[in-house]
Amino acid sequence: MLAVAETTLQSATKRPRTITTTAESSMRDAFAKYADCLNELNDKRERVVKASRDITINSKKVIFQVHRMSKHNKEEVLEKAEKDLAAVTDQYVARLVKELGGTDFWKLRRAYSPGVQEYVEAATLFKFCKTGTLLNLGEINGILLPLSDPSLDPLQINVLDYLLGLADLTGELMRMAIGRISDGELEYAEKICRFVREIHRQLTLLAPDMDDSNEMKTKMDTMLQSVVKIENACFSVHVRGSECIPLLGSDVPSYSLLGLSDLE
Structure with missing residues (x-):
């Protein structure tokens, strides 16, 4: 009887150890999967950062190309800029879209935001120089849509x-306007002035609803400085004997930012 009792006691003592070992094994597996997920996310973030950096570098090249434009070589420069911009879209932006398609891409926004902003800057600058109009948000997202896998949520x-x-x-338009004035193209500088004024006016309406974006507030201040610099440069030419530029609020073209009608 004593031997049987000892055997039963030993068996009972061993059972918790077996259960504990199983639980520990499951926990190790769970932590291993969690570590794999973190490593995969970090690898994805590094790839996204590199894609964003490549977009930034090559978008700047498009901007520099557009700044070479003058009334004598406009068609040639814009044709080259259009090809460069298409290359940025097809090679670098497409890589970013492929990397983020079908995922919660907003989680990695800080990793790709600088490149996207530079791409928007290059695309909108080219569109203005070619057509005198603004490339709105709906149009630029329409350019990205064919780059995505139709079976996945698109970036x-x-x-x-x-x-x-x-x-x-x-800021780029301010530099362009100053250059045009130096080249004697006052009419084109005035066109830029009206365009930048309208953008600033509409963003002034939107900025108060973006309280959580300190970056936007900083850029609004810089934008106002750009508007003032263009106006002062144009005004200094008029003082020497030309007509006055229409003041803010006069009958100027409308440039809707988001593809919608004029903001009220």
């Missing part, structure tokens, strides 16, 4: 990244 540029890129656009 779409959000409103904030578009507006941040648009704010940077005004």
Whole structure:
């Protein structure tokens, strides 16, 4: 009887150890899967950062190409810029779209936002120089749509990244306007002035609803400085004997930012 009792006691003592070992094994498996997920996310983030960096570098090349434009070589420069922009879209933006398609891409927004903003800046600058109009958010997302796998949720540029890129656009347009004035193309500089004024006006209406974006507030201040610089440059020419530029609020073309009608 004593021997049987000892055997039963030993068996009872061993059972918890077996259960504990099984639980520990399951926990190790769970942690291993979690570690794999983290490693996969970190690898994806690194690939997205590199794709964003490549987009930034090559979008800047498009911007530099557009700045070579003058009234003597406009067609030639814009043709080259269009090809360069298409290459950025097909090679670098397509890689980013492929990497983020079908995922919660907003989780990695900070990793790809700089590249997207630079791409928006380059695309909108080219569109203005070619047609005198603004490439709105719906149109730019339409360009990205064919790059996505139809079976996956497509990457779409959000409103904030578009507006941040648009704010940077005004700085490039300011530099272009100053250059046009130096080349004696006052009429084109005035066109840029009206365009930048309208962008600033519409963003001024939107900015108060973006309280959580300190970056946008900073860029709004910079944008206002760009508007003032263009106006001062144009005004200094008029003082020497030309007609006055229409003031803010006069009858100027409308440039809708998001593909909608004029903001009220």
